[in-house]
Amino acid sequence: MEQAPSVDVRDFSLWYGNFQALLSVSAAFKPGIITGLIGPSGCGKTTLLRSFNRINERYGNVKTTGNITILGKNILDTDVSIASLRKRVGMVFQRPNPLPISIYENIVFGVKSHTPGRERKRSAMDQMVESALREVSLWDSVKDDLQRKATELTLEQQQKLCIARLLPLKPDIILMDEPCSALDANGIERIEELITELKSRFTIIMVTHNMAQARRASDECIFMLMGEIVEHCPTKEMFFNPKNEKTAMYIEGRYG
């Protein structure tokens, strides 16, 4: 039986001022796999990704129409709390952005924002930090100095930390905006491994500019062009047998 989509986008359009960045986009993202968003610069893939936790709204000139359904609820409804939404839909940014506080505090920052002071238990938080750091295989290298400032870590460690700090909030969906583009080859390999390990428990949506990465790391792929979805299919199919000519040209590197 086909699994219910975890993110369901229907006729979603988005404008920055007068410029329409997304033209009535529809797509269903499946849970438990990695969906790659590919396409040339300016095609709207990052805009679409950022719509899933409504982080675009900070910029005052954004207008939207259509629906984005997550966990059975249209997240664009007025009764949706942005804080609760972002707890369930986490994001990893292009450039690692650990907060300029200790490693420990970075991990518990999210939980602290959602828990009243008297309900916070030191032992529970210690536990959370350890298990989050173990999951991203960072625990062994930082366990002796959790009070170190997170911004002193290497870029690869910082990006792992940025993934780890989402985990205590128990998100359902993790959005990744070119999560490896600031890293060297070894870093890319290890972050990709990590993402693959995590995928069974989350819905992962990853924007990437790197064709080879999309091919290696994603299960399904969405090719976007000029604010529209051109093709959405299993990654293997897209790379071996693209249906649309534009997709074929882009994948072969003859376009974009």
Next chain:
Amino acid sequence: MNASSNPFSPAAYELKKQRGMKIAHWTTGAIAVALLLPVAWLLWMITVRAWPALSWDYITTDVRSMGAEGGIWGPLIGTFYLTLMCLIIVAPIGVLAGIYINEYAPDNALTRSIMVAVTSLAGVPSIVHALFGLGAFVATMHMKTGMLTAAMTLSVMTLPVIITSTKEALSAVPKNFREACWNLGASKWQTIRTIVLPNSFGGILTGVILVIARAAGETAPIMFLGAVLWVPIAKSGAERLAPYGINDQFMALSNHLNLICKDIPGMSDQMMFGSAFILLVLILSINGAASVVRSRLRRRKRW
């Protein structure tokens, strides 16, 4: 899942946080708005008390009875020339020094000590600048106290303002413009002259205008250096527009206000507040002009 249930309804703790957010919003807002109060009060008080004294005559006639009967032309024109001379001295020196520090100077001990010197100069109290001017220009270099030495002292005092604002304005020009210039074979000076300076003009000009306001408003640095309560000035003709020689004693608005308020017995309120009003309007309009110029030039920028 039931379609009517909302997985993203706000948690109780979130509602509590929203109260905190509102309190923070209103507290910071109220304090920011409260800042307007002293300014509005000050302007209102000075304007109301100065009002009876103000007239075209008050501005264009000579100081009568040491200011008791009004007249402010001498100090006004004195402040104008003093500020102009200060600007002629300080603007080129400050701008060139700013260019050197931002564009040419390597990051070494010398540059750092220049910057430390500039910042310390900015922290020196104005009365100390006055004593320095007296000691350096008059006692050591044997110049006469008068407009020139006063302007030179003001220049020393305002130098850090121009240097700092020039440096900031230049460093705000993005590096990739410079790289594009160098890449096409332009020399460092060509780059500065054709790309960096024209694009930082607004910031530099702002610094210059702030210096004008500062020089026009200061009393301490000029009161030992030739600014006096009263000197006779020409009654008519071209000399009325240029009444002071370069080494002459002179009148200036800030000093005039200072002296009539404390040294002349029986001075009426309206005369004191009248001079204060003129000085205030002068400085506020210079500052206003600075922000107009700055916003015009900022709007023209496209990067």
